[in-house]
Amino acid sequence: MYLLIIILHKEEYLDDVLSCLIELGIEDAVTIDSESMGKALAYKVPIFAGLRFDLGGKPFSKVVLATSDDKDSGKELIALLKEVDIDLKVPGVARILTLKIESIYGTPEAIEEI
Secondary structure, three states, X not given: OEEEEEEEOXXXXXXHHHHHHHHOOOOOOEEEEXXXXXXXXXXXXXXXXXXXXXXXXXXXXXXXXXXXXXXXXXXXXXXXXXXXXXXXXXXXXEEEEEEEOOOOOOOXXXXXXX
């Protein structure tokens, strides 16, 4: 079992990413709202307050967590995203990490068709 971590800086691509995951047969993804380290430092740590004027890129992002049995699901996701004109080689779009899971407990909810 593998854990896919997708750090999506371009939030407007979230629907496409989730659709591609469904196409890969991955139905147990969750999304988390997140903020960049630069924003957190600039607004919450006084010593870094000068960064407020130097924040490049978007301060917020989405993190998508999903499990897969396929070690190559990250590569397959990248290929599907390219088909819908989302290129991860472009800086600031997203990052995908694949981690091996030693054990997993519980059963995810199934997606119901409407």
